[in-house]
Amino acid sequence: MRKEREMNIERRAFLQKSGATVACACLGCPIITEGKMPSALMAPPNPPGSFRVEDNKLIIDLGKHPKLKEEGGWASFEAAGRKAVVIHPATNEYKAFENKCTHQGGTFTYRHKDGFMQCVLHGSRFDTKGQVVRGPAALPLPEFKAALDKEQLIVNLS
Numbered sequence: 169m170r171k172e173r174e175m176n177i178e179r180r181a182f183l184q185k186s187g188a189t190v191a192c193a194c195l196g197c198p199i200i201t202e203g204k205m206p207s208a209l210m211a212p213p214n215p216p217g218s219f220r221v222e223d224n225k226l227i228i229d230l231g232k233h234p235k236l237k238e239e240g241g242w243a244s245f246e247a248a249g250r251k252a253v254v255i256h257p258a259t260n261e262y263k264a265f266e267n268k269c270t271h272q273g274g275t276f277t278y279r280h281k282d283g284f285m286q287c288v289l290h291g292s293r294f295d296t297k298g299q300v301v302r303g304p305a306a307l308p309l310p311e312f313k314a315a316l317d318k319e320q321l322i323v324n325l326s
């Protein structure tokens with residue numbers, strides 16, 4: 169047990185020194201479970217004034233959110249008591265899902281080139297339709313309706 173703990177500490181120190189990008193897919197990863205999320209696994213911040221909430225609808229001004237407007241972009245939001253991850257998998261196609269893994273509630277990063285969202289806790293992967301492509305999660309992600317209206321993306325959080 170002690171030896172395992174020492175190895176975890178050495179591994180963490182190595183990763184911190186090397187600045188390595190970590191896509192952790194192991195159960196009980198000390199990096200994640202200690203609440204220190206590597207920045208590579210966190211959603212980029214939303215630009216100020218790029219979204220608002222009205223009547224349980226998340227309204228994103230894509231003109232003010234160039235990262236999400238770019239194909240392959242993604243963002244996460246907390247609004248109206250819900251967490252949403254919004255991805256842009258294809259030209260003028262946006263998808264929005266509950267940003268809460270169906271395994272144990274982890275949040276997601278989106279890997280456009282690989283075509284999936286990955287849970288930061290234990291590595292479950294979901295395709296761009298929210299279907300599980302790798303566990304441990306077994307259930308698909310709840311999807312929010314998202315509609316594009318010119319420069320606005322309207323996500324219904326109800």
Ligand code: FES
Nearest residue numbers: 269271272287290
């Ligand atoms: S919370 Fe375990 S894989 Fe997402």
